[in-house]
Amino acid sequence: MAKPKIANRFSSEAVRSFKDGEKPHVSGDLNPMARQIATQYRRDTMSPVMVSGVLRLAEFALLAISGLAIYAAYVDVHDAFLWQYPVLILATSLVAVILLELTDNYQIPRLRQPIGSLGSIILVWGGTLAMTTVAGFFLRVSADFSRVWLASWFAAGLALILLLRFVISRLVRRWGRNGAMERRAVIVGGGKGAESLIRSIEQQPHNDIRICGIFDDRDDRRSPPLVAGYPKLGNISELIEFARIARIDMLIVSLPLTAENRVLSLLKKLWVLPVDIRLSAHSNQLRFRPRAYSFIGSVPMLDIFDKPINDWDSVAKRAFDIVFSLIGIVAFSPIMLATAIAIKLDSKGPVLFKQKRHGFNNEVIDVYKFRSMFVDQCDPTARNAVTKGDPRVTRVGRIIRKTSIDELPQFFNALIGNLSLVGPRPHAVTAQSHHRLYHEVVDGYFARHRVKPGVTGWAQINGWRGEVDHDDKIRMRTEFDLYYIENWSLWFDLKILLLTPVRLLNTENAY
Structure with missing residues (x-):
């Protein structure tokens, strides 16, 4: 079943209004208590x-x-069934893990209390081997397999699973106590609705949600400074900075579904953050089918936005970056060496140029490029964009900027992890269009930073690179970047990576 229409309407209307609606607050000045808690x-x-x-x-x-x-120790490895045993072992192990998943034995509450799931684990593992035996009987091959091996594997496999489960249970409880494994949440909205929500979340057994505070635009008369023991730390604009410093995972909006205008107003400010945004549905009279909700324990939530490229997606993307960065470094090392020599021969100064740029979650990172300007005329702030025929650019600099060779050192940025190979291109912290910072030109500009910036990106291969001499150019870049974030996949990354060398042949806007 699809998600309820009202939740979808919030998302779609909010996204449309971001382009021409209220301008999001960049960051607020946190009060000392909020900053201390965030730190x-x-x-x-x-x-x-x-x-x-x-x-x-x-x-x-x-x-x-x-x-x-056990097979290697007990069964004759020179037997004719050499390959059947490994295939059977791998298939049976895979089926066992799948059945453990289907019986909820990988849920965190089960991992905390391994004794409670002991019977289920024995049943799954024993049932898996029983199914294997039955399958062998019907295929008329069961007589060819050692029964001693099967019994020994049952005992050894069960012992190892239980031992691992008891170790994990101690680790999970320890991580829960010291905050190493938790989901950090902020309640958006105060008053009795927020108090009821907090009480409901706290009543959930083995809850991994840590409520870090409450933010509300209303004054203390309408929204008390302390709700269910949690302080109100500031207004919604201040929440932007708090969430970035504290690495918040989830924003839970405690507002009724009927307050649609207020919810949309909040989303216009909060969607730029790389967090899950949930609308609490625990106190609403309107009820949908259970599949329409996500749950914190038994507390229902409507999903408004999800953090992009999260959990296993982030692992896959990081592996992609490491593999292709190493390939790129090896493949382009002769060009990088020749470029370094040419820069040294052409002008005095270092080969590399370091610039402060916006990274993931608005953090400032150092991005490396080959130096393309005279040392005394370099512009680390990028306040004055390079234009056609710019006298600050060296002879070698014109060539490497035209061909984007100056960007090759960013393979090392991608390898160490502060850049991704593919993503929104990182802009200099003070980059401007007509004397206005980019976030002053484009509503929702900082939403580009919900993922790691990239060496190349969807906007670049579609022609939006080089000089920003018109506000529409940065608007179009942002639009393509947001499209990439919403439609990310590894295949999309691979497509962009493969198209980059072809599209860079168009040097019209590169100076």
Whole structure:
């Protein structure tokens, strides 16, 4: 079933209005208490999804390795069935993990209390081997497999799973206590609705949500400064900076569905953050089918926005970056070496040029390029964009800027992780269009920073690169960047990467 229409309407209307509606606040000045609380949460946390995902891989590996080890120790490896045993072991291990998933044995509450899931684990593992035996009987090959091996594998596999589960349960409880594994949430909106929501969340057993505070635009007369023991830390504009410093995972909007205008007004400010945005539905009279909601325990939520490229997607994208960055460094090393020599021979100064640019979540990062200007005329702030025939650019600089060779050192940025190979291009912190900063020109500009910036991007291969001499150019870049974020996939990244060398042959706007 599709999600309820009202939730979809909030999302679509909000997205449309971002282009011509209220301009989002860049950052607010946090009060000392809010800044102190935010600073306590600077450390990254482990995602529960990632923890359970790693456990799946670990249990598959343990079952497969134990089955293969017993086979190697007991069964004659020179037997005619040499290849059938490994195939059976891998297939059975995979089926066991799938059945453990289907029976909810990878849910964090189950991992916290392994004793409670002991019977389920024994039933799944025993049932998996029983199904394997039955399948072998009907295929008339069961007599060819060792029964001692099968019984030994059952005992060893079960012992290893239970041992791993008890170790994980201690780790999960420890991570929960010290805040290493939690989802940090902020309540948007105060009053009795927020109090009821907080009480409901706190009543959930083994809850991994840590409420970091409350933000509300209303004054203390309409929204008290303390709700259910949590302080109101500021208004919605200040929430932008707080969420970035504290690395917030989720914003829970505690407003009724009937307050549509107010919800849309909040979304215009909050959508630029790389977080999940949920609309609390626990106190609303309107009820949809259970599949329309996501849940925190038993507390229903309507999904408004999801954090882009999260959990396993982020792992896949990071692996993609590492592999193709190494390939790029090896493939282009002769060109980079020749460029470095040419720069040294052409003008005095260092080969590389470092510039401060906006990275993921608006953090400032150092991006490296080959130096293309005279040292005494370099512009680290990018306040004055390079124009056609710019006298600050060296002879070698004109060539490497035209061909984008000056960007090749960013393969190293992608390798160390502050850039991705593909993503919205990082702009200099003070980059301007007609003496206005980019975020002053484009509503929702900072939404580009919900993912890591890239060495190349969807906007660049569609011709939006080079000099920004008109406001529409930065608007179009932002529009293409937002399209990329909303439609990301590894295939999309690969397509952009493969098209980049072809599209860079068009040097019309590169000076």
